[in-house]
Amino acid sequence: MTPPARAAAAIAVLDRILAGENAEQALTNWGRASRFAGSGDRAAVRDLVFQALRCRRSYAALGGAQTGRGLILGHFRAEGIDLEAVFTGEGHAPARASGEEGRAPTENEALDCPDWLAPRLEQSLGDDFPAVMASLRQRAPVFLRVNVQRCEVAEAQAMLEREGIATRRNHLAKNALEVTENARKIQASAAYADGAVELQDAASQAIVEALPLAEGMRVLDHCAGGGGKTLAMAARARLKLWAHDVTPGRMRDLPARAARAGVKVALAEIPEKTAPYDLVLTDVPCSGSGSWRRDPQGKWALTAAKMAELAVVQATILARAAAMVGPSGWLAYATCSLLEEENDGRIATFLAANPNWRQERSLRLTPLDGADGFFLSLLTRI
Structure with missing residues (x-):
């Protein structure tokens, strides 16, 4: 595929995503329908699509429209690439760019930050707000x-x-x-x-390294997902380890991954049955703002109503997990969020309602530290 043909393919995929299709599914469907595309072509189209999603607001402003074509026009304008070399209208290339004028992005558009979230992120990040948001516009390591x-x-x-x-x-x-x-x-x-x-991700690894793990501990990964942190904990010490997720299908690959890593993990459908635990890790559902580079579609799908729902879920998980911690055990609360309301604010609310718990220490990372944004709070009973 020529560079213009790749641009045309990215436009088609982006139009499907903007219409509501999942980004990964849209790329998969395009690949299956485009057998002529080699691995290099698929990688190039994928890179164009995800970069356009990371920079969706700024590219739409530069490209003059919130469409696949507008985003790719904006991308090439942002990169200083001659549009006439790509938008030729010949063969499989996009139609010529004629009379499609963009404009300079506003401050939040230039940072690719949703307007409704900007005040919350500014409050949470302080002076680092512009630099963090700029870093989220780039591909993740x-x-x-x-x-x-x-x-x-x-x-x-x-x-x-x-x-x-x-x-x-x-x-x-x-x-x-x-x-x-x-x-x-x-x-x-x-x-x-x-x-x-x-x-x-290195930040995810840093979170696991900060956990007070020791040989023989009974440990529950309460929101295990694919089991990345489960396996990282197993690599640190010989543990009696359980993994649980509200959607068990997310853990379907975990037994095979554990076997490949040479460790044992038990899947717990009802973790209360094997409580108490010496440590319960809760990597709770959150805005995902610390990992928007990896899931840019999630940034634009987030709403104030969804944030309110997540707050209830986070509080519910904390309460459930706390009840499963043994008398001298640890409760570890983690998010991949940059928002104070999901991090320190959530812990403050929990401690106010549970005065028999205290925070021993916490860890905060942003993309400026070189990886994803993450938060960890370690709690024990008083």
Whole structure:
């Protein structure tokens, strides 16, 4: 595919997404219908689509319309690329750009920040607000967690290097590697197949490193999802480990992943049956604002009503998890949110209603620290 043909494909995919289709599904459907597209073409179209979603407001302003065509026009204008070289109207290229004028984005548009969320984010981030929002407009780094039960970090790097995957150490977590070349080769690599490495953001790894884990502890990952933090905890110490999720289907790959990593995890449909636990980790549903680079569609789908619903869910999970913590155990509350109301504010509300609990310590990370935004609060009974 030529660059103009890739642009046309991205426009078509974006139009489906803007009409309500999930981004991953829209890309999958396009790929299945476009057998002529090679792996390089699919990767290029994917990159165009996701960058347009990250910068949806600013590109729409520059491109003059909230459409697939408008977003791609805005993208090329933002990059200073000659539109006449792409929008040629010839072959599979988009139609010529004739009379389609954009404009300079407003302040929030330039930061690709929803207007209704801007005051909340400014209050939460303070002087870092512009820089954090600007960082969320860029593609997220790819990180790996080395499974030190399988190999040392340097050994994992050497394994990856032999397959052309370059990495470097990351300061946020001792077993974290940032992939600097050929990230798309990871899941086909021997290091990944053998369980030597797992895909996991460095901030997520830092959260697990901050947990007070010790040999033999009974631990519940209450909102396990795909089980990334479950496996990271298992790699830190020999634990009696349970994983639970309100949607069990999210954990369908966890048994196979655990087997590949060489650890044991029990799936708990009703975690109260095996309580009490020495530590309960609750990585609760949230705005996802700290990881908008990875899920830009989620940023634009978020509403004030959804935030109110999430607040109820977060409070409910905290209360449920607290009841399962043993007398001298730990309650760990985590989000991938940048918003104070989901982080310190949620903990303050919980402590006000539960004076027999106290916060021992907390951790806050933003994309300015080099990975996703994350929050962790560690609570114990008084």
